Amino acid sequence: MKLRKIYTNLLFKVFCGILLGILLGWLTLKGWFPQWIYRILLTFKGLFGSFLGFAIPLIIMGLVMPSISKLGKSAGRLLLITVGIAYSFTLFSGFSTYFASEAIFPSLLENQHIKPMGDEQVLTPFFSIQMPPIADVMTALVLSFIMGIGLSLKEKSVLSGVIEEFGEIVSWLIAKAIIPVLPYYIMAIFAEITFGGKVVSVIEVFFKLIVVLFVMHILLLIIQYLIAGGIAGRNPFKSLITMLPAYATALGTQSSAATIPITLQQAIKMGVSPRIAGFVIPLCATIHLSGSTMKITACAMALMLLEGMPFDLELFSGFIMMLGIIMVAAPGVPGGAIMAALGILGSMLGFNEEQQGLMIALYVAMDSFGTACNVTGDGAVALIVNKIEEGKSA
Numbered sequence: 001m002k003l004r005k006i007y008t009n010l011l012f013k014v015f016c017g018i019l020l021g022i023l024l025g026w027l028t029l030k031g032w033f034p035q036w037i038y039r040i041l042l043t044f045k046g047l048f049g050s051f052l053g054f055a056i057p058l059i060i061m062g063l064v065m066p067s068i069s070k071l072g073k074s075a076g077r078l079l080l081i082t083v084g085i086a087y088s089f090t091l092f093s094g095f096s097t098y099f100a101s102e103a104i105f106p107s108l109l110e111n112q113h114i115k116p117m118g119d120e121q122v123l124t125p126f127f128s129i130q131m132p133p134i135a136d137v138m139t140a141l142v143l144s145f146i147m148g149i150g151l152s153l154k155e156k157s158v159l160s161g162v163i164e165e166f167g168e169i170v171s172w173l174i175a176k177a178i179i180p181v182l183p184y185y186i187m188a189i190f191a192e193i194t195f196g197g198k199v200v201s202v203i204e205v206f207f208k209l210i211v212v213l214f215v216m217h218i219l220l221l222i223i224q225y226l227i228a229g230g231i232a233g234r235n236p237f238k239s240l241i242t243m244l245p246a247y248a249t250a251l252g253t254q255s256s257a258a259t260i261p262i263t264l265q266q267a268i269k270m271g272v273s274p275r276i277a278g279f280v281i282p283l284c285a286t287i288h289l290s291g292s293t294m295k296i297t298a299c300a301m302a303l304m305l306l307e308g309m310p311f312d313l314e315l316f317s318g319f320i321m322m323l324g325i326i327m328v329a330a331p332g333v334p335g336g337a338i339m340a341a342l343g344i345l346g347s348m349l350g351f352n353e354e355q356q357g358l359m360i361a362l363y364v365a366m367d368s369f370g371t372a373c374n375v376t377g378d379g380a381v382a383l384i385v386n387k388i389e390e391g392k393s394a
Contacts, residue, residue, distance in 0.1 A: 014248045017183035018190050025194025028123075035123060038191065043125035045188035048181060054131040055173060056257045057140035062170025063260065063282040064141070065163050068148025079145070081388055082280050085381050086288035087324055093220055093290035094320030097297040098313070100216060105298075108208050109305055123195070141286050174261045186252025209302050210366055216298070217291055217373040221380075224290070228380035232387040234271060242270045243379040250372040256285040259375045267379050272386045280385050284378035289327040291373025292337035296323060299362045300349055307355065319348045337370070338363040 024041070027033035068079075135143065151160050221240060229236030246263040253259050260282055267277040297320060304311050322344050327337055338360055345351040345359060363370075 013183040014186055014245075014252055017185075017187035018252060021187035021190030022194045024187070025191035025196075028191070029195050038195065039123055039126055041188045041191055042123060043127060045185060045192065046125045046128045048185050048188075050129060050131040052178070052185075052253075052255070052258055054133045055178065056255075057133045057135045058170055059174065059257060059260055060140045060282055060286070061144050061147075062167045062173075063264070063278060064144035065148045065151075066167035066278070068144065068279060069151035069160055069163055078276075078279060078385070078389065079149070079283075082283055082381065082385050083287060085384055086284055089224060089288060089290050089377060089381065090293050090324040090327065091320065094293045094297050094323060095317075096220070096223075097216065097294045098301065098316050098320065101298050101301045104212060105209075105302055105305055108212065109302060141283075178258075179261060182249065182253070182258075186249075189252055189254070209298070209362075213295060213298055213366060214369060217294055217369055220290060220294060221373060221376055224377050224380040225383075228383040232271075232383040234383065239270050239379065239383065240376070242266055243376045246379070247372045247376045250375045251368040254367045254371050256289070256371055256374050256378075259371070260285050263375045263378055267382045270379055270383065272379075272382045273389075276386045276389055277382055280382040281378055284381050285375065287327075288378055288381055289324075289337060289370075289374050290377045291370035292327055293320070293323055294373065295363060295366055295370040296338060296341050296345075296359075299359055300345065300351075303351075303355060303358060303362075304349070309350065311349070315349070319344060322348065 024033060024038065028035060028038040147163065151157065151163060154160070222236070225236035225240045228234075229239055243263075243266050246259055246266045249262045250256065250259045263285070264277055264281045267281055268274050272280070297316070300319075301311065301316075303309075323341060326341055326344060342356050342359075345356055351359065
């Protein structure tokens with residue numbers, strides 16, 4: 001895919017969108033900006049968000065199916081390798097978060113109490129249009145595996161050509177309909193967050209926790225790239241810097257799947273072969289959620305400390321291992337990870353409805369950082385898989 005020119009200065013545009021969105025939301029909140037203009041922005045956000053939700057399964061199928069089909073009989077092996085590395089990274093994230101939180105949180109959150117959130121101001125879009133996707137994320141992923149692996153075992157066929165052309169259509173969709181509009185969508189997201197006061201009201205109690213988690217997710221990325229760089233024989237810090245445009249884009253979209261085009265481009269720029277990147281990056285957008293696992297684990301521990309609920313390593317070991325599996329059902333939807341995890345939060349940790357609501361509020365306040373950690377870590381997985389495949393073909 002020749003999308004390199006599309007992403008020129010994207011990092012600058014994304015940051016401009018974030019800053020402008022915060023400014024517009026604050027001015028509207030203060031009454032210094034017309035509310036009808038803000039509502040137009042909300043209408044645009046809703047329409048583009050619906051379109052993005054419709055496009056995400058197409059993006060997954062259009063990128064994964066051709067990539068797997070071109071891999072030949074090694075597709076099954078490559079799939080197992082990628083899944084194994086991604087799940088290992090997720091488990092490492094969960095358990096390292098547990099031990100770090102156990103050491104830091106008791107003293108950090110001493111004398112801290114949960115306060116109810118204040119009234120939230122709400123403005124609505126002028127209208128909305130629902131665009132139901134043709135399939136959910138898991139259906140698209142499973143179909144992509146079946147079709148891709150099946151076609152990889154056959155000689156060139158008519159269906160292979162159709163799949164390749166479908167991939168070209170998806171590439172066009174990304175280049176012409178998604179990337180150019182992405183900074184404006186990010187601007188609308190941050191305007192809504194600022195106007196609603198959601199982040200501020202939650203940070204009043206959890207500010208220290210947010211700062212600690214921010215530092216922890218940066219350290220996690222450094223560790224992941226130290227591991228990947230050591231295995232692949234590449235400079236880990238240079239590789240991590242190369243992935244910053246994907247990190248910045250994910251801060252705004254709050255969606256691993258919506259950030260796939262940027263993550264894919266930066267992985268190739270990092271030195272991963274286009275063939276491997278085209279397979280690993282879309283797949284990891286669905287199965288690799290180290291950042292989300294870190295946030296959910298840390299937030300759950302913090303809330304249990306604040307509520308005086310007992311916990312130990314045995315309890316959280318099962319929770320973390322199950323969470324890594326549950327996360328597979330969560331990608332592509334902002335805040336989807338915490339929604340998918342509510343079931344095991346209740347069944348394994350004993351959270352009631354009120355506590356689950358507090359988990360949602362805290363998670364959503366930091367959703368961008370978790371998603372950014374997820375997609376940036378995808379590059380580390382791609383580096384390792386690329387090295388393994390290079391060694392096999394050597």
